[in-house]
Amino acid sequence: MADGSTPKNRARRSVVVHEFTNSVLDPDAPMLGPIEDGGTIIANTAPGCWGPMITPSLRGGHEVTQPVFVDGAEIGDGVAIRIRDITVTSSATASGHDSSPEGFCLGDPYVAARCPTCATVWPETHIEGIGQDAVKCDACGNAVKPFEIVHGYTVTFDDTRSVGLTLPKDGAETIAKSADHYAALPDESRQHSILNFAPSDMPGTLVRMRPFMGQLGTCPSMPMPDSHNAGDFGAFLVGAPHDYAITAEQLAEHKTDGHMDIDAVRAGAILVCPVKVKGAGVYMGDMHAGQGDGEIAGHTMDVAGSVTLQVEVVKNYPLDGPVLFPLEEDLPPLAKPFTDAEKAKGARLAEKWQVSEIEALAPISVIGTAANLNDAIENGLARAAKLLDMTVAEVRNRATVNGAIEIGRAPGVIQVTFLAPLGKLDTVGLGDYAREQYGL
Secondary structure, three states: OHHHOOOOOEEEEEEEEEEEEOEEEEOOOOEEEEEHHHHHHEEEEEEOOOOHHHHOOOOOOOOOOOEEEEEEOOOOOOEEOOOOOOOOOOOEEEEEEEEEEOOOOOOOOOOOOEEOOOOEEEEEEEEEOOOOEEEOOOOOEEEOOOOOOEEEEEEEEEEOEEEEEEEOOHHHHHHHOOOOHHHOOOOOOOOHHHHHHHOOOOOEEEEEOOOOOEEEEOOOOOOHHHOOOOOHHHHHHHHOOOOOOOHHHHHHHOOOOEOOOOOOOOOOOEEEEEOOOOOOEEEEEEEEEOOEEEOOOOOOOOOOOEEEEEEEOOOOOOOOOOOEOOOOOHHHHOOOOOHHHHHHHHHHHHOOOOOOOOOOOOEEEEEEEOOOHHHHHHHHHHHHHHHHHHOOOHHHHHHHOOEEEEEEOOOEEEEEEEEEEHHHHHOOOOOOHHHHHOOO
């Protein structure tokens, strides 16, 4: 381990992050910090998805911040992340449904982009003009496009960052000519802005902004392309023909599921992440201006922005994946805390039927990931059962009568969200986060 683990470095109360990885999360690479337990991380994040996807020299499909070493975080612990603020700084972005043209990668266009003309893998490139052939190989001048937009849009945001409007061709091309400015790319970012592509297939559509973090978590315990730090995208690494190939066993052991694309990971939420390397390595990126459940187009409105987090060590965290305490308004209807009126009605039922005690309940959302949604649900159910020391059958019942299965991202990120026994959460050190979040 590098910088952050050096004992002579005194833990700081706050760390400002403006550095990025080369799209690969490497536990042996230098970390920033260390930051003290309870400290604050402030970051300027770059857009994820499309910008890095059309920048062949980046090796992970996203561009995330350099991880931060948290003092006192040991392997087997957790880190609770209070999301204090998320603010969009881009004034426009572009996105759309994608395809991957043949010949532009070694097995995985997110991880191993290739120039088909000079055969360079991870070629350095530059922008010439606008449109989907604008990214050119420095070595041979060929257009390099591991991804194309099949149907896409350019969207600009109002000054309050409340709504956006998709633009016709002329507007999209005007923005494309000053792409980095409208994208508000951070100075240290290496990506080409997707605004250079100027898509305009869906003009005049008004959209709401509801920003959240698509990537937020802790460093995996082996080098892993950032967008593949989850059970679904990570499955693309298993047996892959490039340098980042791993086995299914390695994926299960080392990933931390930091790439969730769950729209409830937004300001006000509390996220608890597993620690698989000393110091945890808290990182973030892939801010989205808004997204419906499932990110069903494959991509959404990727933006640059500022993020403020407060981090706290949770000792002896029992899971290998994240747990989320969403804002109450983001909970499914059946998973919301009971009102005083509902509790009074329950008390009358208990008295009538001689039930001695009604268990105290609190919302929790356990994340599950896998190569497909069915397996991700099984993963989430198993994690919830382990966390709460109950059977999977009981979790199924509780999620049915007091919760829901929610889709974070297709093909394989879900939330098992339900009202859990508060005493069980206390046993694993998470009860006070539920009390804080829901006023219990």
